[in-house]
Amino acid sequence: MEPFSLQKAFTLIEPGPVLLMTTASGMKRDVMTLTWHMVVDFSPRFAISTGPWNFSWRLLKAGGTCVLAVPPADWIRKVIAVGMISGAETDKFARFDLETEQGRYAPPLLTGCIGCIECRVLRFFEEGIVLLQGEQAWLNPQKADSPRIHAVGDGRFVTDGAAADYRSLMAEKLPEGV
Template sequence: MRQLKLSRAFTLIEPGPVVLVTTRDGDTNNVMTISWTMVMDFTPVFALTTGPWNHSFAALKRTRECVIAVPAVDLLDRVVGIGTCSGTDTDKFAKFKLTAVPGKLVKAPLIKECVANIECKVVDLVDKHNIVVLEGVAAYVDPTHKEKRMIHAVGDGTFVADGRRFDRRKMMASKLPEGL
C-alpha cells in the first residue's frame, strides 16, 4: 500500500448519495446540492452537513423544514451546476429547469425530476460539526423514472454512479427490523 495524505482520507469513505435539498423562505424556493448525508439507523432520521456559508442554511434554520430530493445520474450536470452557484442571486429552479411540486406536510417543494423526495422537519442542529438532523415526515418515489442509479461524490470533483444491486435480504432476514 502507498500512503495517502491524511487530508484526502475523506475520499475513501463515501457517505451516501448526493442529494438536492430544497427550502422555501417566504415566497422563494431554493435548492442546494449536498454530498455529505447519512441515514441514522433504520428510522426516517437523516443527517446532512451544511452551515452559514450556504444561502439555503438560513431558510433551513428559520423554517426548520426542507425536502431531500434524490436525483439520479441523469441529473448529474444539473446537480453539479446547482452546487456551484448561489441562491442569493440565482433562481436555481428556473436556471436548471426543475419543476417545483408542492409538499404535503412542509412548505419546501419536491423536485419532479428526481427519483425520490423526502419531506423533512429539522429536529436538531449540531453547530460544532455543522450537522443538521432531519426527521422524514413523508416520502415519495417515482416508479416511472427510467434512470434509477444514484450519484455518489468522491469528494475531489469526481463522482460514481450506483451499479448493480445484490439481494441478500433472505440471508439477513433475522437481522433486519420488521417491515424492511
Template sequence: MITTADFRAHPLDQVHRLIEPGPVILLTTQRHGTPNVMTNGFNMMVRHAPPMIAATVGPWDHSYRALVETGECVIAVPTADMAATVVDIGNCSGADVDKFQRFDLTAVAAREVEAPLIAECHANIECRVADTSLVGPYHLFLLEPVRAWTDPSRPAPELLHHRGDGTFTVDGPVLDLKERMTKWQYLL
C-alpha cells in the same frame, strides 16, 4: 507480519473520499415564499426506524438561513442522468439566481412542509429539523422525514455518489443477500 509500513499514509483532509456518506442529494428550502435548492454531498442515514437523516449545511450556504428559520426542507434524490445539473446547482448561489428557473426544475408543492419537491428527482423526502444541537459545532442538522415520495416510472434508479474530488460513481449492480439477513428479517 503486516505492519503500517505495508500501507500508504492517506491525508486526513481526504478521509471523506474513503467513506462516502451517501448519494448526492438536492436539498430544497423555502424562505419568505422563495424556494431554493442546493447540492449536498455530506449526508447520511442515522436511523432507519423511525427514520432520521443527517445533513451538513453551513452558514456559507444560502439555504442555511432558511433551514434554521423554517426548520424544514425537502431532500430530493436525483438520478445519474442529472449529474451535470446537480454539479451546476452546487456552483452557484440562490442568493444570486433562481435555481429552479435557471436549471429548469419543476417545483411541486409538498404536503407537510413549505419547501418544494423536485419533479425531476427519483425521490423526495419532506423533512423537519429534529435536532440542532450539532449545528453549532459541526453544521450538522438531524432531519426527521415526515413524508416520502418516489417516482414509479424509475423503479431501479442509478444514484450519483460524489467521491470528494470532482469525480462521481454511479450505482452498479444490486446484490441480493436477503436470505443471509437472518438477524434483520424484519427489515425485509
C-alpha cells in the same frame, strides 16, 4: 411523485447518493447539492452537514423543514451546477429548469428525481450538523430504477452498478415491513 412508505424511506438515502436539498421560507425557496449526509435510524432520521455560507442554511433555519431529493444519474451536470452557485440572488429552479410539486411542507419536491423525503429539523448542532426527522416520503415510479450518483469528493463521481439481493443473510437485522 407518489407517496412512498416512510418505513422504507431510509433505503433512498442509505446507499449514499448525491442529494439535492430544497428549502423554503416566506417568499424565498432554494435548492443546493449535498453529499455530506447519513441515515441515523430507521424511523427515519438523517444527519446532514452544511453551514451559514450557504443561502439554503438561512432558509433551513427560518423554515425548519427541507426536502432531500435523490437525482438520477443523467442529472449529473445539473446537480454539479446547482452546487456551484448560490440561490441568494438566483432562482435556481428556473435557471436549471427544475420542475417542482408541492408536498406537505413549503420546500418543493423535485418532480424529475427518483424519490424525495420531506423532513423536519429536530436539532441544529454547533458544528453545522443538522438532525432531521423524515415525515413523508415520495417515489417517482418512472425513475425508481434509475441509477444514482455518488461523489468521490475530488470532482469524480460514480454511478450505481449491478444490484445483488442478500436479504436472506441479514433478515433478522431488517425492520418489519422493509
